[in-house]
Amino acid sequence: MRTFTAHAGLTLPALGFGTYRLNGTEGVAAIERAIDGGWTLLDSAFNYENEGAVGRAVRNSGRRDELIITSKLPGRHHARDEAIATIEESLFRTGLDVLDLYLIHWPNPGVDKYVEAWGALIEARDRGLVKAIGVCNFEPEHLDRLQAETGELPQVNQIELHPYFPQAELLAYGAEHGIITEAWTPLGRGYDLLEHPVLTEVAAAHDATTAQVALAWSIALGALPLPKAASPERQAENLAAADLELTDDEVARISALGRPDGRTYDQDPTRYEEF
Numbered sequence: 347m348r349t350f351t352a353h354a355g356l357t358l359p360a361l362g363f364g365t366y367r368l369n370g371t372e373g374v375a376a377i378e379r380a381i382d383g384g385w386t387l388l389d390s391a392f393n394y395e396n397e398g399a400v401g402r403a404v405r406n407s408g409r410r411d412e413l414i415i416t417s418k419l420p421g422r423h424h425a426r427d428e429a430i431a432t433i434e435e436s437l438f439r440t441g442l443d444v445l446d447l448y449l450i451h452w453p454n455p456g457v458d459k460y461v462e463a464w465g466a467l468i469e470a471r472d473r474g475l476v477k478a479i480g481v482c483n484f485e486p487e488h489l490d491r492l493q494a495e496t497g498e499l500p501q502v503n504q505i506e507l508h509p510y511f512p513q514a515e516l517l518a519y520g521a522e523h524g525i526i527t528e529a530w531t532p533l534g535r536g537y538d539l540l541e542h543p544v545l546t547e548v549a550a551a552h553d554a555t556t557a558q559v560a561l562a563w564s565i566a567l568g569a570l571p572l573p574k575a576a577s578p579e580r581q582a583e584n585l586a587a588a589d590l591e592l593t594d595d596e597v598a599r600i601s602a603l604g605r606p607d608g609r610t611y612d613q614d615p616t617r618y619e620e621f
């Protein structure tokens with residue numbers, strides 16, 4: 347399987363498993379199925395209220411060492427002391443000794459504490475609470491500030507990215523600076539994207555599904571997709587997208603579906619804030 351490597355050596359598989367809305371006992375079962383099916387990169391967040399479910403599934407799997415567990419710092423805890431306590435709480439909730447990747451969930455530029463939060467993540471990494479650190483939803487201006495004020499760039503930037511919103515500028519920034527771009531909502535949350543005629547045509551040409559085409563397109567662009575799926579059938583279907591190779595022309599036709607207002611919801615991180 348293709349891998350992505352960041353500037354400080356973090357290496358991730360071609361795609362990862364989204365866990366938003368996989369909660370409770372059913373969530374544990376779905377995440378265990380994903381691990382059994384071969385997913386190794388799991389994406390969670392303090393705000394998903396499922397770090398406990400993720401941790402339970404990881405411990406049940408008996409395969410902790412093969413897995414890369416991600417969580418995220420919420421916007422309400424960007425102040426240094428709160429950020430450190432929140433990361434420690436993520437560890438308590440998962441029941442794990444260390445998290446593999448920890449991200450700032452949203453920059454919340456109106457609050458203007460994301461540089462302080464980044465300093466806390468650096469400290470947590472240096473203390474061994476987490477192995478690697480990154481951000482989500484950061485625009486070039488936010489990343490430039492981290493570099494200027496702390497001298498360190500994230501290894502990962504997790505952003506909304508799918509055929510309706512291809513994020514060419516941020517992908518180029520990531521490639522130039524050795525930041526792995528992860529794609530959230532890579533299936534457009536399962537809405538109309540998966541019925542678009544271009545995806546349907548490309549899928550037919552490869553005897554694949556439109557979900558697989560959307561994921562293979564993301565990987566071809568250099569963005570690591572994080573699809574969420576509850577059933578083992580869809581989990582297996584999505585993982586198999588790692589083996590699907592699209593032609594340059596197919597990639598270009600899918601990228602052409604992008605539009606400035608292509609975000610699934612109104613969540614432009616320069617204005618939208620989440621706590």
Ligand SMILES: NC(=O)C1=CN([C@@H]2O[C@H](COP(=O)(O)OP(=O)(O)OC[C@H]3O[C@@H](n4cnc5c(N)ncnc54)[C@H](OP(=O)(O)O)[C@@H]3O)[C@@H](O)[C@H]2O)C=CC1
Pocket residue numbers: 363364365366367389390451482483504505529530531532533534535536540555557558572573574575576577580581583584
């Ligand atoms: N950092 C951030 O700010 C954000 C991060 N994320 C992360 O990204 C992950 C993925 O994003 P998410 O918003 O969940 O949306 P996705 O684009 O992954 O879509 C998930 C939806 O697609 C359906 N689906 C999954 N596989 C298939 C398939 N093969 N065919 C048809 N439908 C399918 C799922 O249904 P079902 O589950 O019923 O199978 C679900 O309804 C999240 O789980 C989270 O980890 C998401 C949003 C923001």
Ligand SMILES: O=C(O)C(=O)[C@@H](O)[C@H](O)C(=O)CO
Pocket residue numbers: 366391611613620
């Ligand atoms: O899923 C996430 O990581 C989020 O940040 C969510 O808030 C997501 O953006 C959403 O579903 C908002 O309605």
